[in-house]
Amino acid sequence: MTGGELRTEGLGRRFGGLVAVEDVSVTFAAGEVSCVIGPNGAGKSTLLNMICGAIAPSAGRILFDGKPVEGLSRHAIARAGIARKFQVPSVFGSLTVAENLAVAGGGDAEAVMARTGLAAERDTRADVLAHGKKQWLEIAMGLIRRPRLLLLDEPTAGLSPEETQAVADLLLSLRGTCTVVVIDHDMHFVRALSARTVVMHQGRLVAEGDFSAIERDPMVRDIYLGRA
Amino acid sequence: MTQREKTWLFITLAILAALALYPAFGSYSGVSGLRDILLFALFAVSLDLFWGRTGILSFGHATFFGAGAYGMAVMTIHLAPGAAWSSLAGLAFGVGLAGVIALAVGYFVIFGGVRGAYFTIVTLALTLIAQQIAIGWSSVTGGDAGLIGVPPLTLGLSITGKVFYYLVVAVLFGIVLALWAGLRGQRGLVLRAIEDDERKAQTLGYNTPLHLLAVFVLSGLIAGLAGALYVTGTGFVAPDMIALLLSTEVIMWVAVGGRGSLIGAVAGTMIVWRLQQEVSTLSASAWPLFIGAFFLAMVFFFPDGLPAAAQKLWTRWKGVKEGGAA
Amino acid sequence: MPDIVSLSLNALTLMSILMLVALGLAIIYGLMGIINLSHGEFVTIGAYTLFTVQAAGGSFWLALVVAPVVGYLLGTVLEITVIRRLYDRPISTILATWGLSLILQQAIILAYGAAPRPVTAPFEASVQVLGITYPAYRLFLIVFAFAVMAGCVLVFRKTPFGLDVRAVIQNAGMARALGVNAERVYRRAFASGAALAALAGVLIAPLVAVTALMGVNYLARSFFVVLVGGAGSIPGVVAGSAFVGGLESLLSTTVPITVAQASVLILAVVIVRFRPQGLVPA
Numbered sequence: 001m002t003g004g005e006l007r008t009e010g011l012g013r014r015f016g017g018l019v020a021v022e023d024v025s026v027t028f029a030a031g032e033v034s035c036v037i038g039p040n041g042a043g044k045s046t047l048l049n050m051i052c053g054a055i056a057p058s059a060g061r062i063l064f065d066g067k068p069v070e071g072l073s074r075h076a077i078a079r080a081g082i083a084r085k086f087q088v089p090s091v092f093g094s095l096t097v098a099e100n101l102a103v104a105g106g107g108d109a110e111a112v113m114a115r116t117g118l119a120a121e122r123d124t125r126a127d128v129l130a131h132g133k134k135q136w137l138e139i140a141m142g143l144i145r146r147p148r149l150l151l152l153d154e155p156t157a158g159l160s161p162e163e164t165q166a167v168a169d170l171l172l173s174l175r176g177t178c179t180v181v182v183i184d185h186d187m188h189f190v191r192a193l194s195a196r197t198v199v200m201h202q203g204r205l206v207a208e209g210d211f212s213a214i215e216r217d218p219m220v221r222d223i224y225l226g227r228a
Numbered sequence: 229m230t231q232r233e234k235t236w237l238f239i240t241l242a243i244l245a246a247l248a249l250y251p252a253f254g255s256y257s258g259v260s261g262l263r264d265i266l267l268f269a270l271f272a273v274s275l276d277l278f279w280g281r282t283g284i285l286s287f288g289h290a291t292f293f294g295a296g297a298y299g300m301a302v303m304t305i306h307l308a309p310g311a312a313w314s315s316l317a318g319l320a321f322g323v324g325l326a327g328v329i330a331l332a333v334g335y336f337v338i339f340g341g342v343r344g345a346y347f348t349i350v351t352l353a354l355t356l357i358a359q360q361i362a363i364g365w366s367s368v369t370g371g372d373a374g375l376i377g378v379p380p381l382t383l384g385l386s387i388t389g390k391v392f393y394y395l396v397v398a399v400l401f402g403i404v405l406a407l408w409a410g411l412r413g414q415r416g417l418v419l420r421a422i423e424d425d426e427r428k429a430q431t432l433g434y435n436t437p438l439h440l441l442a443v444f445v446l447s448g449l450i451a452g453l454a455g456a457l458y459v460t461g462t463g464f465v466a467p468d469m470i471a472l473l474l475s476t477e478v479i480m481w482v483a484v485g486g487r488g489s490l491i492g493a494v495a496g497t498m499i500v501w502r503l504q505q506e507v508s509t510l511s512a513s514a515w516p517l518f519i520g521a522f523f524l525a526m527v528f529f530f531p532d533g534l535p536a537a538a539q540k541l542w543t544r545w546k547g548v549k550e551g552g553a554a
Numbered sequence: 555m556p557d558i559v560s561l562s563l564n565a566l567t568l569m570s571i572l573m574l575v576a577l578g579l580a581i582i583y584g585l586m587g588i589i590n591l592s593h594g595e596f597v598t599i600g601a602y603t604l605f606t607v608q609a610a611g612g613s614f615w616l617a618l619v620v621a622p623v624v625g626y627l628l629g630t631v632l633e634i635t636v637i638r639r640l641y642d643r644p645i646s647t648i649l650a651t652w653g654l655s656l657i658l659q660q661a662i663i664l665a666y667g668a669a670p671r672p673v674t675a676p677f678e679a680s681v682q683v684l685g686i687t688y689p690a691y692r693l694f695l696i697v698f699a700f701a702v703m704a705g706c707v708l709v710f711r712k713t714p715f716g717l718d719v720r721a722v723i724q725n726a727g728m729a730r731a732l733g734v735n736a737e738r739v740y741r742r743a744f745a746s747g748a749a750l751a752a753l754a755g756v757l758i759a760p761l762v763a764v765t766a767l768m769g770v771n772y773l774a775r776s777f778f779v780v781l782v783g784g785a786g787s788i789p790g791v792v793a794g795s796a797f798v799g800g801l802e803s804l805l806s807t808t809v810p811i812t813v814a815q816a817s818v819l820i821l822a823v824v825i826v827r828f829r830p831q832g833l834v835p836a
Contacts, residue, residue, distance in 0.1 A: 052431060078433035086431075092424040095417060102414065103421045104432050141432065285645055287652075333823060340827035345589050345644035349777050350823065352591075356774040357812075357819045364812025472770070476652060513660040520660070523653030527646040528639070 003065045004081070004148035004179035005030040006051065011060035011070075013046050020046040022203045024060070028149075033171055033180040035190045035211070038200035039223060044183045045087070047200070048151055051181075052084045053077040064149065083147035087154045089134035093127030097137055100126050105145035115170070116140040131158050139167070149179045156189045168192035191215070199223070236408070240491045244401050251390050260461065263393045265501045267458040270400045272481040272493035274450035277407060278443055279479075280488035281416070283423035284343060288351030289478055291358040292448040294470020295329055296322035296455030301375045301465035302368060315382040319456050326452025327445055329354075334444040339437045343426075355475045362467045374466030381460040392461065399457070403450060404490050419443065473516070480519060483526055486535035496534075559684045561807060567692050567761075569799030570699030574754035576776035576783075577706060577791050578747020584723045584786015585743050588637065588647040592655040593776070594769030595662075596625050596748045600755020601764045602662060605671045614676035614756075621756045622749035629748025633741045641740075655769075662766035675760035695757050702753065707788055719743055723786045775802075775815075778822045784832025793833045798822070 006028040013021045021043040028034045036044050049055045051062055053074040062070040069077055078084075092100050097118050101109040113119045116136045121129060126137060135155060142150050152171075156164040168189060171180050184190055190197060190211060197214045199207040201223050207214060214220055229237075247266070251259050275289045299322025300315075307321075308314040337350050362369045369375065381387040387395060411419070422429045422436050429436050459465045468474065477500070485496025508515045530537035579593050600621040607617035636654065640647045675691040683693065710716040718739045721729040730736050754772070762768065775798055783794025798818055805814035825833070 054427075073435075074427070074430035075433050075435045078431050084431045086428070090425055090428045092421045092428070094420055094424050099417050100421075103417050103429070145432065285648075287648070336823045336827040340823075342826060345587070345648055346781070348645060348648050349589055350781070350826070353774045353777055353819060356770065357816045360812045361816055364810055476656075479649070513663055516656045517660045520653040520656030523649045523656075524636070527643075527650040527653075531643075531646060 003030055005065055006149055006179060006181070007063045007066075008047075008051075009061045009063070011047070011050060011057050011062060013043075013050060013055065014058050019203050021050070021057075024200075024203075024205050026198055026205055026208070028179055028181050029196075030065075030148075030179055031176045033175060033182070033193060033195040035193055035195055035197045036181065036183045036200060037185055037187075037190055037197055037214075039185065041202075042200040043203040044200055045153065046203075048084070048153055048181075048183055051077075052082060052151060078145075081148035083142035083145050083150050085138050085142050085150070085152040085155055087157065089131065089138050091126040091129075091134050091137050091141070094125065096123050096125055097129070098122045100137060100141060101144050104141035107144035107146055109144060112140045112144045115143070117166075132160070132163055135159060135163075135167075139170070143174075147178060149181070150174070152180070152182045154184050154186070155182065156184070156186060161188070164189050165192055233412075236489065236491065240401070240404065240408075243491065243494065244397070247397050248394075251393060256389070259390060259393050263396050264458065264461055265498055266396050266400050266494075267454050267461070268478075268481070268501070269494040269497040270396075270403065270454040270457075271451050272478050272485070272497045273400070273404055273407070273490055274447045274454065275478050276482045276485075276487060276490055276493040277450065278447040279482060280490070280493075281411060281419045281423075282440055282443055284440070285348045285479070286351045286444075286447075286475075287348045287479070288353070288355035288358075288475055289447075289451055290470050290472070290474035291351075291355045292326040292330060292451035293455035293458075293474065293478075294358060294362065295326040296452030296457075297459045297465045297469045298322070298362060298369060298455075299325040299452070300456035300459050301378045304379055304460075305375050305377055306368065312382070315379065315460065318460075319381075319453075322456035323449055323452040326455070327449045329358075330445045330448025331441070334441045334448075338441050338444065352472065352475070355470070355472050358470050359467055359472065362470050369467075370465075372467060374464055376464045378459045378463050378465060380463075381457065396457065399453070400494065404494065407490055473519075476519060476523075480522055480526075483530075483533045486533040489535075492533075492535060557807075559686050560688065561803060563683070563688055563692065563696070565800045565803035566696045568803055569795045570696050571754050571758050571772070572775055572779050572795040572799050573703055573791055574699055574750050574757070575772045576779035576795060577703070577788065578744075578750045579776050580780045580783070580785050580787070580791045580794075581719065581723075581743050582747050583780060585719065586637075586641060586740055588641070588644050589651070589777070590637070590744075590747075591648055591651040591773065592632070592658060593651075593747070593751055594771070594773030595655050595658040596629070596751035596769070597755040597758070597772045598659070598662060598766060598769040599625060599628065600752035600757075601673070601759035601768060602666060602671070602755075603752065604673050604756045604759045605666075605764055608673055614674070614760075617756050618753070621752040625752025626745045626749040629745035630741060632748070633744040637744060638737065638740065659766050659769075666766065668766065670763040670765050673759045673764055691760060695761075699754075699757065702750070703788070703792070706750075710788060715739075715742065775799075778819065780832075782822050782825050782833060784834045787834055790832055790834035797833070 009025050011021060011024045024047060036047065038044050046055065050057045050070070053072050053076070056071045061068055064080055064082065069080055092103060095103065097113070098109060101112060113122060116139060118133065118136055118140060121133060126134065129137065135158070139155060156167050159167065171182065171193065174180055182193065194211050197208065197211045198205060199214060199220050206223070207217055207220055250262060254262065271293050274292070275286065279285050300318035303318035303321040304314045308317055333354060337347060342350060363372055381392060418429065418434060418439060422434070422439060426436050455469065481497040481500050482493045483496070484500055485492030485494065504515060507518050575593070575597055579590065582588060582590055603621040603624050604614065604617040607620055608614070632654065636650055637647065640650060677690055679690045680687045681690045681693065710720065718729065718734045721732070721734055722736050722739050726736055779791060779794035779798050782797050784790035801818050801821065802814050805817055
């Protein structure tokens with residue numbers, strides 16, 4: 001599987017007078033795992049919503065493998081090979097785990113269930129799954145579609161440290177087959193990924209680099225401690 | 229095939245067998261009366277296809293039934309009276325009219341993002357307007373009196389009596405079984421997924437308004453077919469076949485039979501018709517009052533339909549019994 | 555010129571009635587997200603209040619005071635017994651209020667019969683306006699309706715109740731956190747909407763046939779007023795009423811009234827496609 005590079009150029013979004021995202025130009029390289037971090041309200045979710053077509057940008061471009069995708073509808077962007085995991089686990093409650101995966105796509109459901117630890121729950125209705133299992137199911141629904149870009153919004157919210165590590169391991173194992181962009185503010189998880197990290201603050205991109213470098217950056221620390 | 233599906237198929241085939249045998253025992257008027265009820269059942273199936281499988285309630289389905297009925301009547305009486313092919317043309321015109329209305333309204337409303345309660349109200353207004361046109365455009369529709377003299381269905385030869393009855397049974401069960409088979413697999417799952425979380429279905433690559441529109445138009449076509457066939461049996465068309473009251477009665481038929489199962493809509497229609505005969509003899513106000521009370525009771529006591537409520541009661545009763553034994 | 559004047563005044567008459575009926579519908583929808591299908595019956599109840607008052611020897615003006623009170627009280631009863639139990643179930647509310655609508659219609663038929671009941675306007679005279687002769691009562695209706703709307707704007711803007719209503723429409727959770735008793739706001743707003751519809755019923759009754767089924771005509775059109783104008787805002791109701799009432803009056807000079815109404819519906823549906831939030835959202 002090749003391709004999956006996502007690039008934004010001067011991307012911006014205003015809500016009335018409020019600037020949510022401004023002039024963000026960033027490249028997520030094909031087949032790599034990247035993280036977007038920043039405090040609440042930094043514009044991470046708006047950025048993600050623009051990439052997956054939930055809201056239209058008011059300025060700038062989004063290029064997926066060089067092709068513009070900004071302003072396309074959600075389903076068209078999904079068909080272009082972009083999968084998304086929502087912050088609140090978003091699964092089809094009245095369908096079983098296996099049926100959820102059948103709706104998600106035509107991949108190898110058995111393999112994906114084995115990989116995400118869902119094999120035992122294959123005939124369980126999704127609305128009675130435990131919170132952690134719902135998170136896994138939604139990740140599985142992303143994986144089964146063999147996307148070229150997987151966007152995850154706080155995939156480990158509400159998971160135990162062991163499960164968080166397992167999600168990190170899974171995402172890292174996708175390296176080379178699928179571009180992965182994770183939005184999170186859980187530093188433990190981002191540290192576990194230890195990937196290239198982009199920092200947003202007040203709608204702008206303020207730093208990017210390896211997580212180890214970012215972690216030591218005094219400006220980033222100030223942002224997280226509320227001093228910037 | 230799951231156990232649930234086997235039960236469904238068994239019930240469906242049992243009702244089919246009972247209906248197939250009925251003419252051997254029933255009187256002529258009984259057969260034609262049952263035929264009309266089965267066409268209303270087909271109408272109920274059309275509503276259940278949309279409401280049951282997408283979770284969106286249409287309060288205006290009589291528009292499509294009425295479009296089929298008026299389309300057939302206008303074609304056979306005004307446009308091509310006496311022609312050998314006029315029944316067929318009427319069928320095409322009536323069903324086509326229903327489909328075009330469903331497509332036009334559905335496109336604007338569904339792609340406009342209208343869902344839930346708003347959708348219900350827009351379709352309600354649709355029926356009101358359709359009824360006003362049927363009453364007001366009297367040079368074409370016959371106004372309040374309607375049109376008399378719709379010829380019997382003629383497909384090469386005139387189809388009446390038991391032949392018509394069996395044709396209706398075949399059409400009804402053909403459609404029920406075809407819908408059931410067509411919605412068993414991936415297509416049915418996608419519709420349930422859209423009902424659960426439309427946004428998530430979109431992010432999985434489904435053009436959800438297109439799916440909903442397809443089901444809505446198919447539903448409108450089936451309702452139109454029911455209406456077109458119905459008037460060839462009764463021989464006349466009247467504004468109450470496109471009225472708001474009919475739109476709400478069909479909701480009741482589906483709710484009594486349990487939404488989503490298709491065959492439940494058939495059973496519900498037959499049960500309610502039997503009931504209506506009893507209630508209507510009391511006074512002219514009795515039936516509308518009954519419908520009003522039914523809707524209130526449904527909302528408070530059995531929101532998921534009668535079968536679901538009965539099942540719940542049964543489980544509770546069994547629970548009490550087993551609890552008592554233990 | 556005379557044609558244009560009478561056409562405009564006819565359009566204003568219809569618009570005035572629609573404003574009063576739709577305001578209740580729009581506020582209730584904006585506030586609670588529910589649609590009251592028995593709203594049209596409050597118009598009917600207003601009209602029958604006028605008939606009852608006049609049959610008992612009372613005047614039109616007495617009915618104009620009594621009807622809103624009747625509407626308010628019945629609205630309160632309805633809110634307490636049915637509506638508040640269904641706040642989080644919009645489809646159920648539609649079915650329940652539809653059931654209520656049928657029951658109210660039949661109750662009125664059982665009490666008053668199915669035939670139209672006679673009512674009279676307070677004055678029969680016609681007056682000269684801008685070169686045409688026009689019924690004075692219709693002019694009164696227009697002026698009175700706009701005065702009531704202006705009163706509603708004042709209540710909305712200046713009174714504590716109006717402030718609470720606007721707060722709950724904007725953000726119910728926040729309003730509750732600030733100490734607004736949302737349930738009481740719902741009950742009063744619902745009853746006030748019913749009172750306005752009953753008032754509209756008195757006003758329209760002398761111009762139409764008073765029957766138990768008259769309300770449904772106003773229900774559908776008012777709903778389209780809300781749909782086109784935008785829920786929960788007074789400017790939206792005015793804009794929507796002008797659109798529905800004006801267009802219907804204009805079209806009905808050239809095509810049959812039914813075709814005019816159908817065209818308005820189609821245009822309204824087209825507007826929904828391109829402006830889902832209505833012309834003037836809250």
